Amino acid sequence: MTAPHRFILVVAAGRGMRAGAGVPKQYRALGGDMVLARTLRTCIEAGRVLAVIHPDDAALFAEAQRSAAADSCLPPAFGAETRQASVHAGLEALASHGANEHALVAIHDAARPFADAALFDRAFEEAARHGAAVPGVPVTDTIKQIDRDGFAAATHDRAMLRAIQTPQAFRFDLILAAHRQAAQADLRAFTDDAALMEWAGHRVHVFPGDPSNMKLTTEEDFAAAETRLLLTCPDIRIGQGYDVHAFVPGDHVWLGGVKIPHDQALSGHSDADVLLHALTDAILGALGDGDIGQHFPPSDPQWKGAASHLFLRDAVRRVKARGGIIAHLDGTLVCEAPKVGPHREAMRTAIAEIAGISRDRVGVKATTSEKLGFTGRREGIAALATATIRLPIAP
Template identity: 60%
Template structure:
């Protein structure tokens, strides 16, 4: 933790976040009961007490911004000054924010941070401030795990950079305030666009130092990132030196535990394969249905929808609609899981049973579990698939079709 009395933190929250999917801009979406922006402001304020926080927002987002600030504690809210309005680009938005900070105060250090990075911790902020004091301009960076290729316009490799010398850059990027303000003004005067504030400092002739970043400080960009964020909030960590398991992010944030059940049945028809859990299994028949007739996935989808009281598959994908004829059932399950995540929740566990005399499910069990886990964006350890017969009784015993049952456990914020 650092003394923030000579520090301003500029949080950039003017983007639309279209890659995160439909809905509100990502910085205003709820993550375990609080907006992403509120979580980011809390993290910044806790890491640098005394620092002044200013948020750059889109002109259309004043009400959303006010709702996020209202979620803060009184102490955190007191550190947040009036927001600045963003421009047509991120670069213009940051400059607007810097100019607003300059009109209100003259900090020694400014940290420029993305609103969609809610997991910056005190150690990272301390490194950022120390690096800015020592070097004038600094950014957090993490090593690359994959080999990087440079390609030409035709898609052919022209170079393979040494990844040991490469870093993926994060925020907060930290600067001596007069340095970055002058650099931004120069870039605007020259009508040059840059992808981050470090490039603007570089263009003004300043050396930029890279200090160690944090893999946990990832940016929320896609729906998968929101799922990862929920797992990160939920995951307990060991408090340094304590030896005790402590949730250092948020305690008991997903306390509303829901259970839903699903059941489906499909008759056999002519064909040579059946789909179960997104896996094609060779068989003497196929299953009849309006979509691909994946009886297992249909049962799981209804179980997930039931857990959040959102009806059933037919309510979302009517069989009377010709666009769903022959559709992959993956579409249905992905949609149900997306609804859970849109409410800040997570799929905690799936337990499903297939009832049939044939085909044998056992040899394909792990492939089915892996397929379902990938579709739902969960760990395979959260997916159980079992199989049984009906002892030759009923329609399944007569080999006329397959039935499936599923139970979904979902965790939501209160």
């Protein structure tokens, strides 16, 4: 079974509000990265990915896809009122993209960002062997069935019980046929694809899952996941960056991702955002991955006039690609003018959005050079920056 015959359907159409107010849980930040971005980043290593999303979430999905560098994803399908209907819509979309009886599909919850590529490989291998396979972990608590009055009615042998996870993998033709059959029978209550397959008469093999493959449902789950990420990224690194640009005639400057009216502009091959350049170099320094000039050389015409948020976003992507976290970004502008204070919070917000972190993890400060040097003579602006990142320990 070659990679082109492996499809992954990511179910991301739910509202997920039990995790707290705000955006649906799959679009919430986890360790400075969107939950869905973390999920997509693993999925694209394991097969061709199609996400099922809510029609209102197209912009959020595009942001997650960009953060995960998941341009290879197939165009998303739109979900329906229930998970079952959303999965069915996704399967039909996959059929239109060439999935057939020779294909396997793994159906995965967007809110399980800790599933690794090895788990997907096992799921596909077991599905190829059995037609339907799901990961399960042993149950450690005693499980009791209760009656309507809340009294214990039965105690089940936990040795024979498993807590079922995703990805759940199937022969594509079998799971699509089962969903079509259930839709035709107007059965809509299945919350688990394995249960639907059992209803359709198929045996489902349960293979060993991964206890760390947790599903994010509540605020407590998010808190536990944040703690886990910190424990898995113990390598704390700090990088520094410095940049300077001279003034030229103009009517605005870009600082910290914010366009500020001014009686001069800054000279540079890109938009000359001196603060974003310094922050980019600080992250690259923490990674030990060269500098901004190495990755975006001013001799390359494609970067002429480019928005500097592209450079910072690329540096952040490099951290995430190594399984890391942006812990904090701090920048200082050195200039006599323009006044930074009125724009400080807008800069913090812009930098936080570019880096995919909360605003309380961004510092922006400003000072003058007491009219000394080129900044004191109002010939340009300098910026200093530090970046604190956390990385996993390399094997």
